[in-house]
Amino acid sequence: MTGRPESLFPLFAGIETLEGVGPKTAQLLEQIQITRPRDLVFTLPHSGIDRARRVSVRDAVLPQVITVEVEIGKHTPSRTKGGAYRITVEDAGTSFQLVFFHARGDYLQKQLPTGQRRIVSGRVELFDGIAQMVHPDHILPVDDAEEIPLFEPVYPLTAGVSQKQMFKAVQGAMKRLPDLAEWIDPEQKRRANWPDWADAVRAAHAPQRSEDLAVTSPARERLAYDEMMAHQITLALARATLRRAKGRESHGTGRLQARVMASLPYTPTGAQMRAIEEIARDMAQPQRMNRLLQGDVGAGKTLVAFLALLVAVESGGQGVMMAPTEILARQHLESLRPMAEEAGVVLELLTGRDKGAERRAKLEALARGDIQVLLGTHAVFQKDVEFADLRLAVVDEQHRFGVRQRLELGQKGASADVLVMTATPIPRSLALAQYGDMDVSVLDEKPPGRLPIKTAMVSTTRMEEVVNHLRRAILDGRQAYWVCPLVDESEVVDLTAAEERFKHLRAVLGEGNVGLVHGQMPAADKDEAMAAFQAGRTAVLVATTVIEVGVNVPNATIMVIEQAEIFGLAQLHQLRGRVGRGTGASTCLLLYRGPLSEAAERRLTTLRDTEDGFRIAETDLEMRGAGDLIGTAQSGLPRFRVADLERQARLMAIAQSDARKLMSDDPGLTGPRGKAARVLLWLMEQDRAIRLISVG
Known part of the structure; x- marks a missing residue:
């Protein structure tokens, strides 16, 4: 087809x-x-x-919509242009008025001739003690009464x-x-008691009572499930496509991993050990791995990813780890270098900055297999980058990396396993919607020795106190982040906000003590400011949110977030996770401008009361809805017309297992149910999926 x-x-x-x-x-x-x-x-x-038809308006609790049969009485045209044209009518129990504005008298005389009977339906209200129906929604001859549905659906x-x-x-x-x-x-x-598709559509458009409009009504639930099912079949196809590309079996010996483990100053958490076992098991399979490593801020994803890369090296191959920005790629280099040295593994960095002879030398070493683990930005995907034997690709920070890119990655390292890391805890229903094609490992424990971060809400009226607190901390040799909000989309405005704060703090805390980093700076200056802060040459780093992802400065123990009320919950949680990485006790100050809206207050108090990223994400989902939570436009999150990801999370899990089972029973979708599923994909416009079947 x-x-x-x-x-x-x-x-x-x-x-x-x-x-x-x-x-x-x-x-x-x-x-x-x-x-x-x-x-x-x-x-x-x-x-x-x-x-539903009433006998009379008399006993009704007004205002409300009433449908009633009336006899038409006297017409009273308006004295002024556009004023109220009134018609007195009588039902079985009382009389009331029909009122029209900007009315054409001749038209109303024809529609509602005195002495005739009509069915009228509309909202009845009391004005000065007189019941009035202003502009009835329906006026019909008594014989046509059944044209008015007893329960009329209201559409957007x-x-x-x-x-x-x-x-x-x-x-x-x-x-x-x-x-x-x-x-x-x-x-x-049968279990869910759902109607057939066409019956479900008819029932959803002809509700008989308000319960029929609930997401839980069988007809609506079925239609929501269809959308989720189509989406999950698409993801299952993407998964099958990735797995069909013949994988390599990578059997780790555990030798290099053991060296790294022995050198660690702490014992990995149970969650870390579980995750690395799941990954190693996947890598040993002939199908390609397609796994998501989801962990809260500071749960130790980097260690798990590096041990996975070592499995690739132990089995005689290479691994690559990709970060979204150069700063992060360099930071991975910093944090992984000591482990690589323990293991005796050759680790290199490739970014857009590598030019000429240096770049050529790296590419040759890579093609010979001399570089065992490569770190880099998306530059590692350029045409001329060739590996001797790529076994594993680790992709950091998923948000800029949707299903489509996962499929492309599948084509590059013809058989490389894929591990995606995200530091954003995602509620399960969304994880299924976004990453339903992947298997998921969750790191839900903090490594031992991480101290809780003390979080406080402080009004901006107490700015002086905050700055004094900072001054004392700096004298104690501690470091701090000061995050300025992106006030609006125009970078210029933000810049002035960040630059003003920078000047103010520099005046108070001393010239050399304060650094600045924002989105408009050239990359080299940004790196320079970051490096000075990482090395401890500056004590305070004023920044717009460019620092939220992955920056690691263990000595930084204070995070000040200015105008915290305009940030989203997930973002606040990410920012807070930049501190509390060392041995010192850390604090996060949420500076807000009162009065707070109810939603802003709930966001800030949620953050103050818990550090559990998954709980924070659930609250975020309840408050904001799915589309906003991960920015629908670039997230690869489907736009559903019927399904509601927040309230129908359970259905998404059922749709995923149903879709995966269908794909394993009938990979080509050629059986009776498979053919029906193809029609569903066309109906739901999942063109990408359809292309996958036709080429598959």
């Missing part, structure tokens, strides 16, 4: 092929990403209005499109629903 299946053609036609949708409405709908009948099918009502709208138009367009799209073969595991479907 190379193209979209014919059964789906009607759903993928232009939106103006629907009855009652002209070019103008089509243009308006495009603003809310509706361009085809398919998009209407997945735009579910977000609430509903009870339009865009300016210029009314509920009526939207309802009509959706009804048009519903007429095109094909009957599709089932792609969900029959047992799962």
Whole structure:
């Protein structure tokens, strides 16, 4: 099947092929990403209005929406232009008024002739003791009463499109629903009590009561599951593609690892030992490893990654470790060099700065196999970089490295195992959505001897005290970070914020004591400022958030975050993790400008009360929602129309195991359920996945 299946053609036609949708409405709908009948099918009502028939308005608790049969009485046109045109009407128990503004009298005389009976439905309110229905939503002859649904769905709208138009367009799209073969595991479907796909769509658009609008209603849950399932099949295909590329079996001898272990001043945590066992086991398999190493700030990922690289070296091959920036690549070099020396392993750094003869020499040594572990930025992926025998690629800080890049990496080291490290604890539902193609190792213990970081909230009105506290700390030989916020997108403004703070602190703490690093500086100056701070030549480093990832200065024990209230929780947690890396007790001061909004207060108090990154991430997810949490645009996180990642986390886990099972039972998706799953992929527009099957 190379193209979209014919059964789906009607759903993928232009939106103006629907009855009652002209070019103008089509243009308006495009603003809310509706361009085809398919998009209407997945735009579910977000609430509903009870339009069940009443006998009378008399006993109703007002204001509320009421549907009632009335006899039409006297018309009272407005005395002023655009004023209220009133029509008195009588139901079975009382009389009330229908009110219209900017009304055309002749039109209303025709619609609502005195003496006739009509069904009217709309919101009734009391004004000066008189019940009024202003601009009824529905006015119908008694014989057409059933045109008003008893419970009317309410859709998300865009300016210029009314509920009526939207309802009509959706009804048009519903007429095109094909009957599709089932792609969900029959047992799962039976247990969850889910309807067939087309029935689920119809039920979701025709709620009978408010419970039918909940994410837990069977029809909605099924449609959410379909989205997750399509996404997880895509990830399972990416995983299969990576694994299909024949892996190398790398059997470590443990010899080099033992040397490094023996030299450590502490015992690795149980979580670290577990992770390295899982990784070594994967590396010994003939399929390629595709594993995520997820650990909280300071959980000791670097050691695990290095031991994994040693497995590659012990088995006679090479390893590469990739960092997102040059600063971090150099830092890996610093922290790994002592371990590499213990193990007797040749470690080199390759970045964009290596030029000419020096670069050539490194590339030759790499191609000969003389360099056993290479560290670098994405420069290690350039065309002319060739390894003698690449066994393992470790990728640090995943955020700039989505599924697509993972597939590309798969093509480069034709059979290298892949280990991705992320320092951002991610709640399980999101980890599954983002990294569902990977197996996950979690480091959830802190290495022994890490002291807790004392976190306090301090109002900016107490700035003087904070600066005095700093002055004393510097005299004791301690170092501090001072983070200035990125106030808005324009770097210029931030710059002045950081530079002002820098000048102020320099005036108070002494010229040579304060360094500055921000996004606009040339790379060399940035490295210079960082190096001076790392070497202890400057005591305070004023920075915009360029320092959040991975910087390691064990002697830095104070973190001041200015305007902490405008940072996200995960970011605050990352920044705090820059201190508490040495033997000294550390503090983190959250400087805020009052009064705090409720959300800001919750963020800051959560941070103050816990250091558990996974708990922080769960709170963050509850507060912000999934898209914001990892920045949907570049995260590779799917944009779901129906599924709700926060509230349906459990479904994502089921979808992952269902998708993986389907792929292992039917790798080519050629059986009956496999074919149905292909239709699902087309329906959900997972084109990348479809390409993978057609080439696979």
